[in-house]
Structure formats: C-alpha cells, structure tokens
Amino acid sequence: MIITTWNINGVKARLEAAVAYLRQASPDVVCLQEIKSVDEGFPREAFEELGYTVATHGQKGFNGVALLSKHGLEDVSRGLPGDESDVQSRWIEALVPLGSDMVRVASIYLPNGNPIGTEKFSYKLSWMQRLEAHARTRLLEETPLVLAGDFNVIPEPVDAKRPQAWVNDALFQPESRGAWRALSHLGLTDATRACLPESGIFTFWDYQAGAFQKDDGIRIDHIFLSPQAADRLVSSGVDRGPRGGEKPSDHVPVWVELQ
C-alpha cells in the first residue's frame, strides 16, 4: 500500500492539481495539510469520486488537515492531545483497516514557528513535546503507525540546498532539530531518509526568487514509521512533478510503500 503526504496550500486553489495527481499516482491513503478550509467547505465529493473515504479537521482561513483512504477510516480523532486550549487544526489520525490488518495513520501540520524568539516559536516547541508524548503512547500499542505530514523541520544541513540561509529560521533551530531527533530516538524511522540518497532530496521550494528553478529547496515533509511499520517498508519517494505544473503548491507529495 502507498501512503502519501502533501501540503497542498489551500484545497480550493489546488483541487484540480490534487485530483490530477491522485488519479495518476492512486495512493491508498493520503494525508493532506493546509487545506485552509472549514469541514463544510471541503470538496469531499471530488475525492469520493476517486474512491476515497474522507475525514477532515478544518479551520477557517488557515491550517487544516485531512485523511483520504481507499480502504475506509475507523477510530478517527481530531486534534493533538495534551492541550485543551489549542484550537489550531493541525492533527487528524485514524485506523486504516486492511483485511484483518490495521495501520494507524496521522496527518500532521506542525507549527512553522517563525519568527524565533516569539510565542510562535514556543508554541512550535510545546507542540513538538506533545507530539513526542502522544507518539510514545501510540507506540505502546504496537500497531503499525505512520506519522506523515509537514513537520516544518529541516533535520540536517543536507536537507537544504543552502543551509546557511536557514540558520535564523525556526525550521532549522537547534531546538527544533533536537525535538525532531527526540522523535527519532523513540524508534521512529524517517522513511525518505532510509530509502533515498542523503543529500539533494527536497519537498518544498519557496514561491519567491525562482527557488524551484534553482532547486533551492528544503526537506520538511516527512514520514515517520514505527518499528512495526518500518518492518514493512518497501520504498519511499518524492514526486516533484506537481511543483512544475499550473498553480502549484509550494510543497510536493512524499510517499511510502509498505508491504
């Protein structure tokens, strides 16, 4: 089965491009971020026509995540546990039934955190702590677990074309990278890192200054696998095609194939 994550930067602006990509790539499960839509405004019919069950956790104007599955969705839950006062829509998870088998999949839109030195950055770090705590709980279940989304973290210098350009950015702060490593140390596998060359793999290119044409990108969209999911890892990849299309998202789809 193929599980794909894609920050589409607005589902209404991207509907045509998203449908075209899904028709061609036909992933089993899709994790969308930045749908920038309330649940009632999400164009679910367009995805249902492609054979997907749809679950959304939307918000007006900003953020918003969704899950699409060709095998149904069970036990859907919305919102990252750990802070009742957090109203931002950045987390949705569900069980995907595969015959007698199950995979738990989460679609994640981790806070950007810029500018550093503000409450936005502390919100990012506290969100990452909550993510670690929740992942720790989920790992105890020993159900194959896939955490996929826009993590807004550049894990290593090789994950940027120009790492020095990001030294003052929240995506590349030591604290952000440390929180990323803490997730890794729980036993989660970075599927893309495990399957592709170490350098030159990017998932985001800014709209400005011809960044895509210069391949001036960063790798911030990630798929973490629990040990039970990593045991089934076949391959992973990044589809750069949509970034060169009409009205592209600034992010591209990242996928993993599990046995």
Next chain:
DNA sequence: ATGGTGGTTCAACCA
C-alpha cells in the same frame, strides 16, 4: 536591507 510570491479573506495574516 529590501523585496521578492501566493492563499484566504477582506486589511491582514500566514507561510
């Protein structure tokens, strides 16, 4: 140092 681009929503915010 500034401005460069884009989505959503309606002057501003977020990335």
